[in-house]
Structure formats: structure tokens, C-alpha cells
Amino acid sequence: MSITSFKVDGLNVQVDGDPQMPLLYALRDDLQMNNPKFGCGLAQCGACTVQLNGMPVRSCSVPVSAVSNQSIKTLKSLGTPEKPHPLQSAFVEEQVTQCGYCINGWLMTAEALLRKNPKATEEELKEGLKDLKCRCGTHVSILRAIKRAQAKILAGAQA
DSSP: OEEEEEEETTEEEEEEEOTTSBHHHIIIIISOOOOSOOSOSSSSSOTTEEEETTEEEETTSSBGGGGTTOEEEOGGGTOOSSSOOHHHHHHHHTTOOSSOTTHHHHHHHHHHHHHHOTTOOHHHHHHHHTTOOOTTOOHHHHHHHHHHHHHHHHHHHHO
16 A cells, blocks of 8 residues: 555545556545546546546546646536536537436546647547447537537637
């Protein structure tokens, strides 16, 4: 066992455990976070996606030792009920969610994509999102919501 220190959503945290423990387990079990979700455990679905120093990663396949002194951002810090992120608003407006289990991955990945390339084409968005899974089959609605949020973000940048 060893102590690993890192930031989660701007807060300094410490986890005492096996350095090879997946970050997902540290977030859910040790830090009692209800997102990200455990999906496949093989980094194939995206339900466990967080941002590590601004880049989306699958927390089920990242050992906690790899995030020592790094910054993790989860869905919790994306927006609030009072002031949701444009992506969160767009997902509600487009009524994307059916079961909602995968939404964490889509939002965290889309936010990183749009932050890096706010004017991404539809093809660039599809390419950046291609490895995420939604078992409910709401991919079309998800892409529509991301494009709606993109338009809001671009309009805000021009204001």
C-alpha cells in the first residue's frame, strides 16, 4: 500500500492503496464518487472516462500511480444544476438520455474535443467519439446534442 496524492475537480485528495489499482476504483470506492461509471473494465466503452490534465482517459485502465500529482476532472465539475455546461443543457434539450449510464463518457470526451477544437466538423466529432458506446442506441441524438452545444459555445465566443 502507498499513498497517492492528486487533484480531483480542483480538490487535493489522497488515496491509500495499491499503486496499480485502477483510478476508477479510487474515485468510486475510496473517494465515494458516483461518476464515472464501471462499464466494461477493459477501456472499450467509455463509461469510466475522466479528464487527466484536460485529456479524456478511461479511468478503468489508468493505474492510480499514473495520476500522482496530476489533475483529474470528472463530470461533477463540468457544470452545476444552476449553471450547466452547454453540453449538459444540450443533452437535456435533445432528450438524449435513455438509461444514462454512458453519458459520463460522452460528455467528458465531447467537452475535451470542443475545448481543443471548437469548430470541429461533424466528421471530426464522429472520429473523436468513435470509441464510445451507448447500448441504448442514442448515438444520433448524442451527436445532435453535441452539435447544438458546439453552436452555443461558438455563439458565446463571438459575443
